[in-house]
Amino acid sequence: MVIRVEARRGRLIIHVLNKWRFAWNVEPRYWRNPLIAAILWICLPLLILLMPRGLPIGPTTLLSALFLANVVSISAIAHAFQTIGTGRLNFGPNFFVVVGGYVAALLNKNYGLGPALTFLAAFGITALVGLALSPLTIISRGLYFTLITMILPFIMHELVYWRVDIFGAETGIPGITRLIAVESITDYYIICFYISLAIALTLLFIVDKIFRSRWGFMLGVINEDEDVAASFGIETKKIKVTIFTLTSGVMGISGWLIAHYYGSFAGTLWLDPWLLIFILLSSVIGGKSAIYGSVLGAYFVVLARDMLRPFIGGLALLGLYAVLLAALYLLPEGLWGLYRKPRYREYVPRIYVRRKL
Amino acid sequence: MVLHANNLVKRFGGIVAVNNVSLKINGGEVVGLIGPNGSGKTTLINLVSGFYKPDGGRIVFEGIDITKKEPYERVKLGIARTFQIPRLISNMTALQNVAYAIVGSKRFREKKMTLEEALSEAIYYLDIVGLLRKRDVLVKDLPLYEQRLLELARALATNPRFIMVDEVMAGLNPVEADNVAKLVQRLREEFKLTILWVEHVLRIIMRSVERVLVMNEGKIIAEGPPHEVVKNPVVVKAYIGEEVVL
Ligand SMILES: Nc1ncnc2c1ncn2[C@@H]1O[C@H](COP(=O)(O)OP(=O)(O)OP(=O)(O)O)[C@@H](O)[C@H]1O
Ligand SMILES: [Mg+2]
Numbered sequence: 115m116v117i118r119v120e121a122r123r124g125r126l127i128i129h130v131l132n133k134w135r136f137a138w139n140v141e142p143r144y145w146r147n148p149l150i151a152a153i154l155w156i157c158l159p160l161l162i163l164l165m166p167r168g169l170p171i172g173p174t175t176l177l178s179a180l181f182l183a184n185v186v187s188i189s190a191i192a193h194a195f196q197t198i199g200t201g202r203l204n205f206g207p208n209f210f211v212v213v214g215g216y217v218a219a220l221l222n223k224n225y226g227l228g229p230a231l232t233f234l235a236a237f238g239i240t241a242l243v244g245l246a247l248s249p250l251t252i253i254s255r256g257l258y259f260t261l262i263t264m265i266l267p268f269i270m271h272e273l274v275y276w277r278v279d280i281f282g283a284e285t286g287i288p289g290i291t292r293l294i295a296v297e298s299i300t301d302y303y304i305i306c307f308y309i310s311l312a313i314a315l316t317l318l319f320i321v322d323k324i325f326r327s328r329w330g331f332m333l334g335v336i337n338e339d340e341d342v343a344a345s346f347g348i349e350t351k352k353i354k355v356t357i358f359t360l361t362s363g364v365m366g367i368s369g370w371l372i373a374h375y376y377g378s379f380a381g382t383l384w385l386d387p388w389l390l391i392f393i394l395l396s397s398v399i400g401g402k403s404a405i406y407g408s409v410l411g412a413y414f415v416v417l418a419r420d421m422l423r424p425f426i427g428g429l430a431l432l433g434l435y436a437v438l439l440a441a442l443y444l445l446p447e448g449l450w451g452l453y454r455k456p457r458y459r460e461y462v463p464r465i466y467v468r469r470k471l
Numbered sequence: 472m473v474l475h476a477n478n479l480v481k482r483f484g485g486i487v488a489v490n491n492v493s494l495k496i497n498g499g500e501v502v503g504l505i506g507p508n509g510s511g512k513t514t515l516i517n518l519v520s521g522f523y524k525p526d527g528g529r530i531v532f533e534g535i536d537i538t539k540k541e542p543y544e545r546v547k548l549g550i551a552r553t554f555q556i557p558r559l560i561s562n563m564t565a566l567q568n569v570a571y572a573i574v575g576s577k578r579f580r581e582k583k584m585t586l587e588e589a590l591s592e593a594i595y596y597l598d599i600v601g602l603l604r605k606r607d608v609l610v611k612d613l614p615l616y617e618q619r620l621l622e623l624a625r626a627l628a629t630n631p632r633f634i635m636v637d638e639v640m641a642g643l644n645p646v647e648a649d650n651v652a653k654l655v656q657r658l659r660e661e662f663k664l665t666i667l668w669v670e671h672v673l674r675i676i677m678r679s680v681e682r683v684l685v686m687n688e689g690k691i692i693a694e695g696p697p698h699e700v701v702k703n704p705v706v707v708k709a710y711i712g713e714e715v716v717l
Contacts, residue, residue, distance in 0.1 A: 328574050328586045335571045338560045345520060347546040347575025347629060 148322075151406075152315060159304050170424040177303035181375065183416040184310035185368045186389075190396035190408035191317050192364035197397070198405075199333045199357030200251045201340050202259040206266035207365055208390040212381045213270070214240040214366025219287040219379040220280070229293055229374050236370035237363040244362025251354040255340075267385045274381050286380025293374045306375050313367060314409070321405050333357070388431065392416065395434075399441050414441075473498050473533060473633050473665045474519065480527035481514055488514040489525075490689035496633070501659060501666045503676050503697065506686035507710055512669045513555055515686070516635045519667075520552045521545045532633070547577040551631035555638045555669075557618040561611035565602055565621050568610055569593035572628040596624040599661075600654060616647045620654070627658065635667040640675055652679055673697060685709065 118129040121140075128136045139145060162176050193207045217239045218232040227235065250262055274281040281287070293309055296302050324330050335343040336350055344350045373379040395415045400407025415434060422433040474496040481489040488511045496502050506512050517523045519530060521542035530538050537545055559568050573579055573589040584592075597603050600620040605613065613621065619639050626634055636655060640648040656679055659666055670676050673683060676697075683700045685693040687709040693700055700706055 328589070331567075331571060331574060331586060334563070335560060338562060339558065341522065341542075342558055342560065343571070343575075344542040345522065345546065345552065346572040346625065347543050347577070348571070349541075349543050351541075 155311065155315075159307055163300075171421065174300060174303060175420065177300070177307060179416055179420040181303065181307050181310055183413045184307065184314050185371050185375075186392045186396060186416055187314050187409045187412040188310070188317060188371070189365050189368040189389075189393045190400070190412045191314065191321060191405050192361040192368075193393050194397045194400075194405050194408045195321055196357055196361035198337045199361070200354045201337045202251055202255055205260045205264035205394075206390070207393045208385055208387075209263075209266035209270050210240050210244065210362045210365035211369040211372070211389065212267070212384050213243050214363075214369030215373045215379045215384060216281065216287075216369070216381055217366065218370040218373040219290050222290050222373070223287055229291060229370075232374070233367065233370055236366045240366025240369070241359050241363030243366075245355070245359040247362070248355040248358040251358050252351055267390065271382065271385050274385075281381060284380055284382045286378050286383070287373075288378040290373050290377050290379060292377050293371075306371075310371055313371070317364060318405065318409070325405070329353075391431075395438060399438060472496070473500075474667075475531040476515075476519065476528065477531070478528040479515070479518055479525050479530070481511075481518055481523055482526050487689050489518060491528075492686075492689070492691055493528075494684060494691065496665060496667060498632075498665055499663065500682065501668060501680045503673065503680035503683040504667055504669045504686060505671065505673050505676075505683060508671070510686040510709075511689040512686055513637055514689075516552055516637055516667070516669065519545075519635060520550060543575065546575065546629050546631075549630070549632035550635075551626035551629045551633070552635040553619075553622040553626050553637055553639060555641070557615070557622050559610045559618060559621060559625070562609065564607050564609055565597060565613065565617075566590060566593050566606040568621060569596050569624050569628045572625045576629050578630060593628060596628045597621075599627065599658070600624040616643055616651075619643070619651060623651075623654065623658070627662065631662075631664065633665045633667070635669065637669045638671060641671065648675060652676070655679070673701060677701075 116131055118132075120127045120129065124140050126138045126140060128138070130136070158180060159177060162173050162180070165173055165176075189207055189211055193204060197203055214236040218229075218236045221227040221232050221235050222229075247266075250259060254262055275283055292302070294302065294305050296305060324333075332343065332348050332353060335346075335348060336353060340350055369379075369384070372384065392412070392415050396411035397408045398411065399414050400409065400411030415438075418437055419430045419434050423430045426433050472495055474494070476492060476494050479489050479492045480487065490511075492511075492515060504512055504515070514523065518525050521537070521540060521544075525538065528538070529536060532545070532548055532550060535548065537548065537550075540548075560571075563571075567590075570586075570589045570593040573584075573592050574586070578584070579589060594603065594606065597606050600623050602617060602620050602624060605617060610618065610621065623636070623639070626636075639651050639655070643651065652675065655666065655668070658664060668676055668680055680697060683693075683695065683697050684691050685700060685703075685706050692709060693703045693706045695703070
């Protein structure tokens with residue numbers, strides 16, 4: 115017999131010519147799922163290019179939606195990580211995105227720094243802003259923290275209108291160097307997708323490494339009960355400040371992507387609550403179990419809006435809201451919960467916000 | 472001297488929960504601390520462990536002034552505690568609940584331990600309190616008795632020299648309470664611990680402690696060997712109206 119297939123202990127074993135043997139686990143949870151997910155993610159633009167023509171949504175619209183989904187993913191990963199590591203819900207992540215965007219735009223426009231340098235600057239300066247605000251994670255918790263951070267985007271809004279000469283109000287800052295110089299618009303979209311994907315994957319990889327280390331374990335304890343963490347030797351203040359600072363910097367990178375992708379940056383557009391809603395919804399829909407869910411969530415919200423738009427136009431956000439409610443009702447643990455369920459005893463920090471003030 | 476607290480004061484709004492309390496505990500001693508409800512026993516523990524900052528007074532541990540130290544620093548110096556209402560991380564397993572105490576301990580950093588080493592050491596502490604078989608059970612699925620044992624294992628895992636146990640026997644049936652009392656005794660000998668043992672009533676720790684402090688309304692009102700304290704009229708008066716007798 116040339117090929118013989120044998121099923122044993124949940125595995126399919128394929129013998130070829132009695133020489134080679136391939137074993138395959140039937141149960142999906144033993145697959146190398148992170149790898150599969152990454153490959154699917156990388157292949158997404160191909161799927162779109164292979165799409166039949168004449169659909170209500172064209173491939174370029176979809177490609178630019180994918181880019182936006184990556185931008186939201188990056189912020190949402192950072193936001194979810196911050197929520198876990200500080201045990202507090204930041205309600206103004208779009209503030210940090212806009213800070214990063216302005217840093218990139220202004221340094222590029224006024225000092226001619228290229229995207230590579232503005233990348234470092236956007237991360238660094240937004241992280242410094244985060245560091246300056248990080249004492250909030252020590253002096254406030256619960257609803258107070260949420261309220262204080264909620265005000266940040268409004269303050270930024272004021273600043274933008276106060277110095278129109280610098281920030282350009284709603285016209286924004288035009289003429290920013292593009293991420294990459296190419297002729298075809300489709301190529302541009304695809305390359306930008308891969309740049310943002312590379313950032314998102316790197317971020318996921320780092321966060322995953324942290325989660326599996328003793329740091330992740332300590333973050334989990336802080337997230338579940340900060341007082342217990344402190345009573346058992348964990349330096350909660352230091353960890354919270356570090357996490358808040360670094361994740362703020364990462365949100366700044368989202369802003370950097372936006373500024374160099376569109377070639378102009380109008381902060382007021384991104385301070386508008388919709389970006390905030392996207393980031394927050396991403397983790398709700400994704401599930402409170404982990405960071406990976408927020409990527410699913412980000413894709414879900416961005417694509418749901420863009421898919422709904424041709425049908426219900428300006429009401430897309432309302433439609434999204436209905437979908438969200440349905441998701442909350444049908445999937446209390448979010449999209450990620452479907453995957454996590456059989457492994458709940460393997461501790462992974464969940465997003466959990468203390469109600470105690 | 473292991474612990475020396477001097478004129479500790481803690482106020483909550485109008486209530487003075489701890490009012491000018493001074494106490495000294497020597498190395499190797501097992502000191503009982505009793506008092507009626509709301510007399511400030513837990514608050515005193517919270518002051519020593521750093522959970523609350525005192526409004527006045529000083530705390531010296533093994534010659535080091537710890538009054539201004541953060542809770543995590545105090546654990547590293549060798550002060551451990553249990554909570555009156557078990558305060559464990561309910562989404563983690565029993566093993567993980569001991570493991571983070573090891574990760575936070577001083578030796579974790581000094582010996583450059585890994586997370587895996589911390590987890591295997593946690594097994595040792597679970598075994599000591601008899602919870603080895605429950606290591607992979609989520610804490611929210613454990614009954615009160617086992618949560619109390621787990622609290623003890625977690626406190627031990629920090630490698631303490633001084634441990635404060637807060638009403639570990641409350642809510643347990645007599646057999647369980649007796650087991651816990653024996654366990655605390657055993658741990659004391661095995662790990663050479665100094666213990667501050669808080670209970671609501673004296674009867675259950677009568678035979679286990681050498682010296683008793685009695686608190687009432689934030690003040691220490693009596694002190695002495697258990698059999699003398701029981702007869703002290705001031706103490707008897709403090710407990711009047713309570714159904715449980717000394
Ligand atoms: N965090 C707090 N905020 C306000 N008041 C508090 C707080 N903690 C304790 N108190 C008050 O301080 C007093 C002492 O409380 P404490 O918990 O120390 O008593 P206790 O001796 O441990 O009593 P029990 O036997 O019931 O455990 C009580 O009147 C209590 O209401
Ligand atoms: Mg108490």
